Amino acid sequence: xxxxxxxxxxxxxxxxxxxxxxxxxxxxxxxxxxxxxxxxxxxxxxxxx
Amino acid sequence: xxxxxxxxxxxxxxxxxxxxxxxxxxxxxxxxxxxxxxxxxxxxxxxxxxxxxxxxxxxxxxxxxxxxxxxxxxxxxxxxxxxxxxxxxxxxxxxxxxxxxxxxxxxxxxxxxxxxxxxxxxxxxxxxxxxxxxxxxxxxxxxxxxxxxxxxxxxxxxxxxxxxxxxxxxxxxxxxxxxxxxxxxxxxxxxxxxxxxxxxxxxxxxxxxxxxxxxxxxxxxxxxxxxxxxxxxxxxxxxxxxxxxxxxxxxxxxxxxxxxxxxxxxxxxxxxxxxxxxxxxxxxxxxxxxxxxxxxxxxxxxxxxxxxxxxxxxxxxxxxxxxxxxxxxxxxxxxxxxxxxxxxxxxxxxxxxxxxxxxxxxxxxxxxxxxxxxxxxxxxx
Numbered sequence: 001x002x003x004x005x006x007x008x009x010x011x012x013x014x015x016x017x018x019x020x021x022x023x024x025x026x027x028x029x030x031x032x033x034x035x036x037x038x039x040x041x042x043x044x045x046x047x048x049x
Numbered sequence: 050x051x052x053x054x055x056x057x058x059x060x061x062x063x064x065x066x067x068x069x070x071x072x073x074x075x076x077x078x079x080x081x082x083x084x085x086x087x088x089x090x091x092x093x094x095x096x097x098x099x100x101x102x103x104x105x106x107x108x109x110x111x112x113x114x115x116x117x118x119x120x121x122x123x124x125x126x127x128x129x130x131x132x133x134x135x136x137x138x139x140x141x142x143x144x145x146x147x148x149x150x151x152x153x154x155x156x157x158x159x160x161x162x163x164x165x166x167x168x169x170x171x172x173x174x175x176x177x178x179x180x181x182x183x184x185x186x187x188x189x190x191x192x193x194x195x196x197x198x199x200x201x202x203x204x205x206x207x208x209x210x211x212x213x214x215x216x217x218x219x220x221x222x223x224x225x226x227x228x229x230x231x232x233x234x235x236x237x238x239x240x241x242x243x244x245x246x247x248x249x250x251x252x253x254x255x256x257x258x259x260x261x262x263x264x265x266x267x268x269x270x271x272x273x274x275x276x277x278x279x280x281x282x283x284x285x286x287x288x289x290x291x292x293x294x295x296x297x298x299x300x301x302x303x304x305x306x307x308x309x310x311x312x313x314x315x316x317x318x319x320x321x322x323x324x325x326x327x328x329x330x331x332x333x334x335x336x337x338x339x340x341x342x343x344x345x346x347x348x349x350x351x352x353x354x355x356x357x358x359x360x361x362x363x364x365x366x367x368x369x370x371x372x373x374x375x376x377x378x379x380x381x382x383x384x385x386x387x388x389x390x391x392x393x394x395x396x397x398x399x400x401x402x403x404x405x406x407x408x409x410x411x412x413x414x415x416x417x418x419x420x421x422x423x424x425x426x427x428x429x430x
Contacts, residue, residue, distance in 0.1 A: 019233070019236070019237060019241070022241050023240060023241065026240070026241065026244055026245070026248075027240075033248050035247065035248045035252055036248075
């Protein structure tokens with residue numbers, strides 16, 4: 001199904017916002033899960049190696 | 050900084066893509082490989098933890114590929130393969146030389162050694178004796194291409210060279226959008242799905258002992274999202290840099306048999322093992338007079354050894370070897386079943402059951418068997 005440009009833009013906007021919100025919830029220092037090792041909000045995408 | 054380990058890596062990759070797009074405006078296609086080599090070199094020198102180890106492996110492998118394929122030209126390629134795999138084998142065996150005050154591991158080991166070794170052996174196996182040696186710049190790019198440096202997919206030299214020779218012409222908006230979508234998919238897989246499974250499902254089971262099927266499922270999903278996430282991000286950034294990187298995962302949960310599973314899960318490793326180990330081994334066994342009358346035994350022996358090797362590649366510990374053996378056993382049983390079906394000219398187990406029902410039952414069985422083998426692989430029991 002081919003979506004028209006405004007609908008596609010809207011869906012993309014929703015998708016990107018959702019990704020950013022979930023990333024923030026997972027990696028923000030406010031998330032006190034023991035496996036969340038984010039020290040500051042600038043270390044946004046943190047991954048242990 | 051290792052690839053995909055911090056958010057700065059993505060900024061560096063963004064800068065690299067920007068440089069390539071700018072160079073496209075002024076430079077000819079033939080300059081692409083030099084610009085790419087400059088960027089790969091910059092990443093290794095500035096960000097990679099052990100650049101000298103990596104350069105040493107490149108020089109070592111280039112010299113020995115030349116020596117074995119163009120000068121010595123031995124009848125059996127196995128000697129060349131052993132020499133080319135030697136650094137990786139020494140690291141995997143964790144050999145301690147008595148005369149050295151430190152372990153060989155410290156001298157040779159670096160992140161991505163296994164993947165580089167696989168690519169090198171692939172190149173050596175594909176190279177015909179009369180064929181010219183690879184261009185050193187292309188060879189360097191082939192081994193050090195930043196997005197695939199650490200965790201694959203396992204590139205083939207021929208494919209890489211073809212993509213590289215297209216030059217800046219592949220830096221198109223279509224390529225960029227394909228890459229962006231793959232990067233986004235990888236990012237969601239790795240940094241959201243894998244992280245959620247690890248924290249709230251797999252992590253929740255830690256310390257509770259074996260919690261049955263939930264443990265299997267959790268680890269399988271975690272491993273898939275983590276590894277497929279990396280592969281999609283590598284593919285995405287590779288595309289945005291103008292290269293084509295092979296797809297490494299396509300819905301492994303829908304595999305109907307072990308063979309199908311390896312066509313969907315870590316595809317580049319499955320293909321590598323099939324082309325450079327299974328097929329030559331099967332051909333070797335076919336030439337053995339004592340095995341001439343036993344085609345099924347030949348196939349099954351080659352299958353079992355191939356998957357055991359795959360287990361060993363991850364490390365010489367019981368969980369990896371056992372997991373490889375399990376995958377070998379699954380393939381062996383499936384192979385025997387397929388042969389029985391062909392002999393009887395009907396499905397040896399499901400009989401006349403509806404094909405859709407057979408398909409779904411096969412998916413469920415394969416899913417659970419692979420989840421179990423991957424759980425063994427994890428060493429969590």
